[in-house]
């Protein structure tokens with residue numbers, strides 16, 4: 001891992017009696033994309049609100065860009081880009097006006113609204129009121145706004161939720177580009193396919209605790225079981241699928257038997273998904 005830009009130490013938050021985030025410890029490196037995965041209510045938003053200086057930890061601390069975020073929030077926030085569900089856009093203004101207003105708040109000179117809007121695929125619609133925008137367009141405008149100050153850490157929440165595949169690819173390319181340029185990307189999501197594709201590492205958060213954190217490939221290797229799915233004819237005009245574990249002691253024999261029957265239609269291997277592994281580790285699904 002490159003030099004850490006985020007370092008959480010026993011980070012904890014309680015809403016009254018409810019411990020929403022429970023002594024979590026982790027680091028994220030410069031240029032790293034971290035997928036922060038967990039079901040509703042797991043504590044993702046609360047964690048991000050602490051890391052961005054909007055909530056003060058009940059216990060523990062977070063160093064963000066080498067500063068304690070709870071005492072240096074204002075100073076650190078100028079280097080952060082945040083695109084979160086609670087972020088409000090000014091609906092009566094156009095996209096350009098929204099960005100210009102935000103740039104003034106950040107005291108930014110030399111910023112090019114059109115360049116940013118072009119990057120997120122909104123050029124041509126930049127003068128329309130945001131209230132006329134679709135959910136996906138608002139998502140993209142929020143991303144443009146989060147990028148306005150060339151952040152060193154970008155916090156994104158479900159950045160492609162509600163977007164069509166082409167727009168999603170645009171957002172993925174922006175995330176990869178930001179990461180390649182040294183920006184840390186803290187990606188909060190339910191979407192394990194997206195997290196798998198984009199993240200250098202993923203953290204599984206469940207009931208306020210980190211249940212596992214590693215590279216997706218390592219998690220799959222450690223927890224995932226590869227299987228061979230073989231579709232065979234059942235002799236009555238139908239088909240059924242047989243699953244054979246790829247790494248079992250009987251694998252070769254089982255495969256030979258199925259193929260000897262002469263009724264194999266298709267065969268392919270399947271890797272465990274991050275969702276499978278999440279369920280295995282926590283006993284619950286990401287959407288549960």
Ligand SMILES: Nc1ncnc2c1ncn2[C@@H]1O[C@H](COP(=O)(O)OP(=O)(O)OP(=O)(O)O)[C@@H](O)[C@H]1O
Pocket residue numbers: 015018020038039040041042043044045046047
């Ligand atoms: N303002 C609040 N007051 C009381 N409890 C809260 C508050 N905000 C969140 N919680 C509770 O804290 C826990 C963690 O919530 P949090 O929003 O951090 O989860 P999350 O993983 O972001 O969920 P989601 O994916 O639904 O956004 C949940 O049990 C939630 O009900």
